Amino acid sequence: MFIHQFYDKGLAHASYAVLRAGKMIVIDPARDPQPYYDFATLHEADIVGVIETHPHADFVSSHLEIHEQTGATIYVSKLVGAGYPHQTFDEGDVIELNDIKLKAINTPGHSPDSICILVEDETGKSTAIFTGDTLFAGDVGRPDLRENAGNITAKKEELARDLYHSTREKLMTLPQDVIVYPAHGPGSLCGKSMSPDLQSTIGKELRENYALQLMNELQFVELMTGDQPFMPRYFGYDVELNKQGAPAFTASVNAVPRLAADAELEAGIFIVDVRPEQDFKKGHIKGAVNIQLNGKFETWLGALLNGDEPFYIIAADNEHLDQAIARAAKIGYEQNIKGAITAPAHTDTTSPVLNQEDFKSHPENYTIVDVRNWNEINQSKIFDEALTIPLPELREQLNNIPTNKPIVVHCAAGYRSAAASSIIATQVNNVPVYDLGDAIAGFASRKNG
Template sequence: MHIKHFYDHALAQGSFAIESNGKVALVDPSRDIQPYIDFAKQHDADIIAVFETHPHADFISSHLEIQEKFGAKIYVNEKVGVSYDFKHIGHGDEVKVGKVTFRALFTPGHSPDHNSYLLLDENGNEKAVFTGDSLFVGDVGRPDLREGAGNIQVSRKELAGMMYDTVNGVFSELADDTIVYPAHGPGSLCGKNMSNDLSSTISNEKANNWAFQIQEKDKFVNAFLEGQSFIPKYFPNSVEVNRKGAKYLEDAVKNADKKEGIEIPQGSIIIDTRDKHEFKKGHLKGAINIQNKEADKFETWLGSIVGPSEKYYLVAENQQDLEFAIYRVAKIGYESNLVAGVINPKGEIVTDPLINIDDFKNNPDAYTIIDIRNESEVADGKFFDSAKNIPLPELRERAAEVDIQKPVVVHCAGGYRSSAGFSIIKSLLPNAKVYDLSDAVDDFK
């Protein structure tokens, strides 16, 4: 038996391939199927099964493409209410893959239709549990994403109660040395308190995960509901795409409209994916800068700023960067509302003045300071007492709250998000004088 953990750092998303006796099963596969094909070839094996824990909110799964290309069976709890051919698998049901066995565990709490999958080796011993978004390393999956999405919509308080039962009635009963493989790691918005470790054991979680420490159900529910992060705009849409099954990633990228030298219509949403320094040297008027370097959380911030029904254009430096940007938007299902990806667009080009740091340091009260960090970040302390907090995902809707009687300075925690925030305010409040504090925010922490 071989277990391979695939991890997408940008989305903080883990998926898994398990091979036994020439057969491969996948758990929660991401939209790019090539790594799983390579794994199967490496072991001279066939992909025969996909186990979906639930309809994911933060990424698009490739389960339908894998089924259609390889004839794999998709196993998922019928409560998900899917539109594709599937095999229902409920609590205690088992599926043999080669010499190993997958046993479904019904683990609601993050969602009301959530399965985990316990892997039994050829001797019937508990080897690992693939916990999806139910149990993380150091945390459990947030309970507030299914109040307005999915086949079954449940209040966060009811889901929090389900999670208490899942932790104490399912996970706590597993063997202590069972390896825990969750679908997410640190940085994911599906939890709030994750460890930097990407896997664990049941014994470690019993000892260190807060969810195992609170014995009273009411106290657990209250602690669970407190302090959850914002919900990106794209999350409910991804749930629905995953319930239906997505188109092939290769086709999504290949069929996206790609242009060079065109003029983008006025009033369009333009996402400029270039480095912030290049953006400030010259960009289309009204463009929003969401940088797309490999380590950037481009998908998350695109899906937090732009809604899933909004049409938008992508601007990139060259063909290679454009292809990469389209690949990344497809990972969250946003290729469907992309009008076109554009290189060298025509139109009015504007440049952005740089802030005079010395003047800002000496006269902070002469500026309107906008802190675009999340509320949970601001709760840990402000960098400027006079700053107004408008989280980046809310900035397009709340830009009118920005006082433009004074020059506006936008900051985040490290300089990546502030470029997007500054460009949003510039695009929506053209009479404002706006500056990006960028990396210089480190001088004020």
């Protein structure tokens, strides 16, 4: 038996191939199926199955496309209510991959329809478990993503109680040497405190995972329902898309309209410019928003735009435009791109440059907007007088920003403030909107010092 992990750092997503004697099963595949085809070809294996541990909220899966291209059976819990051809895979069900077995374990908690997959080797020994979003290295899955999405919805408190029993009664009772293969690593928004490890063991998690320590059900529920990261707008959209199955990746990406540099853009449509912030600030289309490609582009695209919201996308050249479209497709947003443009003709809008010395000397002359996440803000404010509006909430709160003084926007490192300042600048015309950018590091160190 051979297990291989595929890891997408941008979405902190792990998927897997399990090979045995020329047959291969893929678990929780990403949107682009080509890496799994290439891996099967390299090992002269046939893809015979695809297992979905649950309908994912943070990325779009290629399970349906793999089925259509290879004939592989899709296995998923009956609770998903899947709208694609599939074989139900629930507690007691077994997939025989030659002489090894993959056994389903229903583990509701992160979602009502979550399963884990226990692997038994040819001797019948439990050797590995694919835990999806139920158990991570150092964490467990957040229980608040399925209150309004999916075939079954449930309140976060109810799912947290389910997660308590799933972990205690089904996972923590496994042999301690069983290897844990989760669907996510650090940086994923599906948990709040993942370790840097991309795999673990049951024994290590029993010793080190804060969520698996001795506590009663009420304590666990309170722990799991508090201090979770923000929920991007696209999460519910992706749950529904994965429940039905997404269109084929390459065909859908190729269907995105490519527009001429001087194309007239429809008024009122969101414009995403993916260039580095230095290039964006030197000149961009009026009304464009800077969501840079050199960061967590997919997450912030899906955090700022709704799942059914059309948008234009702009890049410096075709190579970067192709990358941006493919990365938008990871969360299913390629279908919302109204047009893709390279080097547009009308980039005569520039961003003002902040006089940092004046700002340092007279911060009271500026309206300061802190767009970090709530957990960062609650931990420590860099400017005591700052207006706090986390970036995911900004579009709805633009009217709450005073415009009687110049505006300075900051985050923790510069990526989010570049997006936020450009969003504010689309609505504010009477005063300059400045991005403090990476200069925030100096102010933060001065505050902490």
